Amino acid sequence: MLRRLALASVVANVAIVVSGGAVRLTDSGLGCPTWPRCTDESYTATREMGIHGAIEFGNRMFTYVVGFIALAAFIAAWRQRPRQRPLVLLSGAVLLGIPLQGVIGGITVLTNLNPWVVGLHFLASMLMLLAAYAFWRATRGLPVAPPAPKPVRALAWLVTGVSAAVLVVGTWVTGSGPHSGDHGAARNGLDPETISQVHADLVFLLIGLSVAGWLGLRALGAHTAARAALVLIAVELGQGLIGFVQYFTDLPVLLVGAHMLGACLVWLATLSVLWAVVVRAKRRVIEEQPDVSAWGGSLQDRFAGTTGNT
Template identity: 70%
Template sequence: MKPSVRFPVSASLLRRLAFASIIANVAIVVTGGAVRLTASGLGCPTWPRCTDGSYVTTPEMGAHGVIEFGNRLLTFAVGIIALAVLLAVLARRPRPRGLLPLAVAVFLGIPAQAVIGGITVLTNLNPWVVGLHFLASMLVIAAAYALWRRTVEPDGPATPTVPAALRTLALVTTLVGAAVLVVGTWVTGSGPHAGDQGAARNGLDPEAISQVHADGVFLLIGLSVALVFAFRAIGAARATRAAVVLVAVELGQGLIGFVQYFTHLPALLVAAPGVPVATALGTNKLAAIFGTSTAAVTYARRTKLDWAVAGPSAGLAVLTAGLGAALAGAVPAGAYRPVVLLVLVSVAVFVLARPRLGVVAQPARRTPRRVVAAVAVAGLGIALYDGLIGPGTGTFLVLAFTALVGADFVHGSAMAKVVNAGTNLGALVVFAWTGHVWWLLGAAMAVCNVAGAALGARMALRRGAGFVRVVLLVVVLALVGKLGYDQWLAS
């Protein structure tokens, strides 16, 4: 009898599949948010079909149908990745402890989410079901993350690294965080972004429930800060870093929440004054893509680019910036200018406080994990921001590459231009498709962009990282001044 053929699964492959599962599940949450914020929740008015007579969207459904059906299609991609993870876990020998239950949970969570999503549609976006849909996604992401963490840790019995009292504090913080998520769905269910203009709200008073949510956030941040100091006091470096990241995420999310509340819960982030937001962004992207492409080519010809970072980042950026551009038209001009101002000021302070940052390359920082983080930050987070808003994107990219993978400012700028060309391309395609580009004005601006980009890239290469650092700070401060003027002084 012919022996069966086995397909060994390496630890590296399993780890990468597990990480891909996290990214895929986060991506479908992001696209689900896009469905809600563009009022496309009933773009496909029934389930499992898109319409009574078709499983796919039809031209009559318009853009809303495309957005909702696209989100449904992504479910299959997420499911395929989850299945690949499950099969890899089953084939892994020896199988690390605790992986199989987590892989099964993630895999079964995908069809469960599809069913809940179907109920959401069939109940005309009942806000309580919509909230359940989101919370179920959080559970799947938590399981996917736990699975990935198990793949990067040594096998064997778990060994506590902090005292029992601190483990209890961490558990309490986790429970409070879960409560904040639950109440957050109630806030969303009481607000204006229902996912469809005809969808009902949950009847809660938005102001009162927002206050309850804010109180929970304050408690969560307080507990998280306590974790930082407690872990640091006992010398638990890894736990301290994790707690610091948690606090940073909470502060960022809390800031966005405050701005959402005080600007009447606007859908998205933007800072483009004057003309309609989508038109201003679309025309700017036409000019910008020529400038960033020129600079990218100049850098590529004269210096060595880290394509392992820049390439995947740019590829992701095309898609993510396109998504941001699709959402930009729903945003009231100037609604989030205070947030952009705060971020830019933080960037300036960060660069000033680290005088050696980016001046000299630090290749020791370029670990595989940091490369993945840089690709995710640049290709997903910053690219989405560029499609939505734009100001400061190049600065954020340079800072990401210098801080995460240890590039100096020259090579960080080179990678930033490659990725920025990708964000401009993705956004421009969407803006052009929707008719939000002033072609003649954009073409005239492009001429200036090309000249400026070529000159800037050559000067950066000739004068080095110190020069780029100074220019970066000047640009950041100029943006702060411009946006500050628009916010408080412009009539």
């Protein structure tokens, strides 16, 4: 049950990003023109506010669904016997992040959808996704494995950093484009063509690093991590295709929404690689030493044709 709740939390945090995207792409960002109320007199949308009010209020209500799942997961982690402190802390981080994210969402409304605050709102969602993913992986346990070679770990961190940079610059592209969430919302003043080129360059760098990581992991015989890297490459290529098509077709709403979903999937696939390479088990192996050949052994062992064990 705990594992299912943790997975549901990951899915819910992706869904609310897509829901928030629907608010922006339908120009419903100020459907509820104030916060925490929807109007000065009401906490709920009124009939006079029309479809835009319903969409914005619906997104606010979906926050409670995400919060309910996070609360259930926290209670399950707390009641687990024996209680595992990492699970309690991670589930608590997800739960506490929801009201903080709600405050950032309120600030976006109170600042009339300032593009920099809107970008911060999205990036905060990526941090929430990180916490939810870490919690889910913790419920699955960690396999006993030797540490990955230092260059491989460094490459995994580099891929994660570039992936994060792609997300950050992507918010700048969004802030310079036409989908502001409301017809009267300001733009960030950046040149859309220039910042889009910077974004595309970072995507190419990310794909190149991911391919390098995949080849390196295959050479080392780290099959699980290599599969995670291959999935990341596939998701990146799909996301890149959507990005190029939407750019050359004047940013149709459906493709922009798919691109937001793709951003979440790229981030999750990146985290999967990071977990497969960097996050190692903390269990003590008493019966036998870990087999270093899982990461390919040493060069001397390979040239000698041995397995790497002595």
